[in-house]
Amino acid sequence: MTTPWGERVLARFPEEPRDPLRAWDASDAYLLGHLADEGVALSGTVVVVGDRWGALTTALAEHRPVQITDSCLAQEATRANLRRNGFAGDAARLFTTQDPPPERIDVLLVRVPKSLALLEDQLLRLAPGVHAGTVVVGTGMVKEIHTSTLRLFERIVGPTRTSLAVRKARLVFSTPDPALTRPAAPWPLRYRLPDDVGVLSGRPVVAHAGVFCADRLDIGTRFFLAHLPGTRGGRVVDLGCGNGVVGTAVSLADPAAEVLFTDESFQAAASARDTWEANGAAGRAEFRVGDGLEGVPDGSADLVLNNPPFHSHQATTDATAWRMFAGARRVLRPGGELWVVGNRHLGHHLKLRRLFGNSHLVAGDRKFVVLRAVKR
Known part of the structure; x- marks a missing residue:
């Protein structure tokens, strides 16, 4: 995968000899390109949620991101991809969806999951760490981002809009609203x-x-x-x-x-x-x-x-x-x-x-x- 920070060699986990599926897609590339084009500062706490095979985390490894995932396979893929690209084991902090999230989040990058409930749960858990200056960007393929997805970002984070579609991928931009009254978490x-x-x-x-x-x-x-x-x-x-x-x-x-x-x-x-x-x-x-x-x-x-x-x-x-x-x-x-x-x-x-x-x-x-x- 070509990124603004160099080439990354990526694989899914577990690696299959003839696996035809890539470890990244157009939505990952779209998000990374946006960060570079807009000059988003990555010096604070960068949190990556729902990174499927570690593509985003590995691309941003120089900035020591926090990855939050529900999948142990995604975690193992991330570890393997970091090693594959010459990064040390501490290049990223790997959290699960059951771990307490960081107390302060400066950049929040969300790979939109298939489950709207999981997205709701994670946004509600992360919201206390988001501040007025936090950059919040979601990404996914067009077929994965629905009106209900945008409403959820708006209800929990703040005013939300979408990008134009590029290679069937779309970005979601949310502006944190510190005065927003968030709903109580319904999960579990x-x-x-x-x-x-x-x-x-x-x-x-x-x-x-x-x-x-x-x-x-x-x-x-x-x-x-x-x-x-x-x-x-x-x-x-x-x-x-x-x-x-x-x-x-x-x-x-x-x-x-x-x-x-x-x-x-x-x-x-x-x-x-x-x-x-x-x-x-x-x-x-x-x-x-x-x-x-x-x-x-x-x-x-x-x-x-x-x-x-x-x-x-x-x-x-x-x-x-x-x-x-x-x-x-x-x-x-x-x-x-x-x-x-x-x-x-x-x-x-x-x-x-x-x-x-x-x-x-x-x-x-x-x-x-x-x-x-x-x-x-």
Whole structure:
């Protein structure tokens, strides 16, 4: 990527040998060009929110920015990209969305996320550190920036306008208004599940902003809950746990089970912990943020439960599902099982047959299937 501060060599994380997707796009380049063209002073505290693969952070590394992200994959990509471009480990300060933000922010750069709720949550958390002289610039592709996005900036930061579109990217400019009365933060959100979902009927869910289906039970998980296998103790992994509903159901049904909740999202791991604790589940539970099952010992699990995503930001891809399934096979003991729910059209049964040598249909309807694969 060519930037006003020189060339940057960037890669996504984890690096795939034939990954056709870049670690930056036109909106990153547009924002960096604007900072240089306008002579924005970068000598104060520069905060970069939602940097997807560390492109913005790496480009601005000479100014020691603070990066705030919900994704541990984005953090790892940033670390790798900083090293790749010859920067020391302390060239940027890497914060998560669960960490306290800086008390003073002089330049706030926001890569607009897919989730409006996550944007709201982060702007409300960062607003106390913004002052009248703070430069606030958002960026995203045209299809990612909506009227609701601009209203959110205006409601939390101050008067907001947009740029012309360049290469299908657009900038958002907000002028901080110190007199603005901001709304109370609605996150994390707490709601009760329907009365027809088995052991979880009527029970609470706690969801932090940005977690998939944060305000309701999604239909895929509902279908999965109706067909979960029985357990008798052992180690169960809720892989890509989201708000932790599936793993909590296992804990409530079988207090002898030891459940590992894992997700690449810091918001999701916090949601899973809060949901599990809100339900007073007995037994043992571990909550982990990581790249799939990286770091989980081989042959240490009896059962893996998974509802894999098929998007990476705006891109449709099955790479994440492949990695999740391969990781599950590695951590399962012989005879252990991977149970997967997914849209019927995704063809997960073909992936499972290639990896496990078998795939069994547990249940299906017009939209979803639940599949079981056994490690031989």
